[in-house]
Amino acid sequence: MGSLGVWIGKKVEQVLGRFETLTEDHDGRLRLFKVERELIWIRRLTLLAWGLALYAENRLHIAGTALLLSGFLYMEGFHWYLHRAGNTARLTRITAAADSILAFTMALTVGGSASPFIPLFYLTIVAAAFRFGARASVNILLLNLFLFLSLVASDLAQGHPVSTAPYVLLYMGVAFALGAMLSNWAAANLHMAINRARDLGRERDRSLSLLRRLMNAQEEERRTLSEDLHDRMGERLFSLGHGLDACVATDIPETVRTQLVGLRRELSSCTSDMRAFMNELRPNVLDELGLCEAVVEYVSSIRAIIPFEIALDLDPDLASWRSRQDAMLFRLIQEAILNARKHSGASRLDIRLKREQQGTSLIIFDNGCGFDPQSVPARHFGLMMMRERAEASGGELKIESTRNAGTRIIIRYGDDHGCTDQGLSYR
Known part of the structure; x- marks a missing residue:
């Protein structure tokens, strides 16, 4: 039975030892700092209760008042220094021992081994186990046992009864076990959360990679379709127009000439529509002259049908700029203009493309009705896209x-x- 207890104790220390090491990194220091900010209120309430107990027993004389003020100075000084300390873990370990000494002082001045402040010993053990792991709580347990036995020895020397001492020792053991169990649960949950975060990160990377490939394929398909329309339909439409022009120039009845002229206008309109459609699929100027020229041409082509003014502010340094994001930035501008047209009710929309110290920025803003970004209706996919x-x-x-x-x-x-190669390779 004894060997089994030793084996269990080693396993607990191995598991909680991993949790203890987490207190040395940045996240661990941040966690300790948050815990200490929460514990300050327990310390303040405890010191207030100690002051009331000293007052009730008429012990707020010079020595009692000095002890009480010393406790307040220790607590507030520690929390003040905690904001400026670099080694949070070491500082909180020292404070854990100081809390036990403060509990001993409270019990010594009010009630001895039967003091109402004895439960503070249990609290310091549980708090140490939860903050630092089982090994650190063993040290606090031993310190508390020594301090409590000192209270028992003091009571015996003064002839006071110590009948509650066995129960206190039992409860200290229970507090240690409870703290170790809580620490174990916290370590397990923390590692589980870390593993889940890593899994989610890997899934996000896979999703982004898949989305990148899909958008590459979509853009390539747009370009292929645009080229096919140009190669197959452009020549045919040109031949039809040339043939109609030749027919109109011949000696034919006026009624037929009028019909041919009408057909020629329809053919010209159809050609313009096809060119606009090709430009929507994949602007040739984007590949030939770059993003800035493509944006200028696109905005010029839609000014007549857009119910608001569009102002362009394109950095001259980017006039000859080329990047793998050209097509993506062009699509984002198209989507932003479409969203503003549908939902903003704006009278003006500004588009700024700037070269910055650490990269390139595209800023699009309007003077429309606005909205709450945190409560976008589920059916609106523009911003999400x-x-x-x-x-x-x-x-x-x-x-x-x-x-x-x-x-x-x-x-x-x-x-x-x-x-x-981190961007989209559209060309």
Whole structure:
């Protein structure tokens, strides 16, 4: 039975030892700092209760008042220094021992081994186990046992009864077991959360990779379809127009000439529509002259049908700029204009493309009705598609909007995404 207890104790220490090491990294220090901020209120209430107990027993003389003030100074000084300390783990370990000494002082001045402050010993053991693991709580357990036995020895020397001492020792053991169990649960849950976060990160990377490939395939299909329309239909439409022009120039009845002229106008309109459709699929100017020229041409082509003014502010340094994000930025501009046309009710929309110190930014803002970015209706997919496009191509999209104050969309790409394989290889 004894060997089994030793084996269980070793296993508990192995599991909780891993949890204890977490207190040395940044996340562990942050967790300890948050725990200490919560414990400050327990310390303050305990010191207040100690002051009331000293007052009730008429012990708030010079020595009692000095002890009480010392306790308050210790507590407030520790929490003040905690905000400036670099080694949070070491500082809180020292404080855990100081808490036990403070509990001993309270019990010594009020009630001895039967003091109402004895449960503070249990609390310090549980708190140490939960904060630092089982091994640290063993040290606090031994310290508390020594301090409590000192109280028992003091009571015996003064002839006071110590009948509650066995129960206190039992409860200290229970507190240690409870603290170790809580620490074990916390360690298991923490490792589980870390593993789940890693799994979610891997799934997100897979999803972004799949989305990137899908958008690559979509853009390639757009370009192929645009080229096919140009190669197959462009020549035929040109031949039809040339033939109609030749027919109109011949000596034919006026009624037939009128019909042919009408057909020629329809053919010209059809050709213009086809060119506009090809431009929507894949603007040739995007590949030939770059993003800035493509945006200027696109905005010029839609000014007549857009119910608001569009102002362009394109950085001259980007006039000859080429990147793997050209097509993506062009699609994001198209989507932003479409969303503003559908939902904003704006009278003006500004598009700014700027070169920044750490990359390139696209800023689109309007003076429309605005909305709450945290409560976008589920049926509105425009913003979601924009965010997915930006993130899949290695960018970051931020939306700033308030009701009746317009909307601002900010898309940023770092320098490492301008000419590397991390972006979308649309060409």
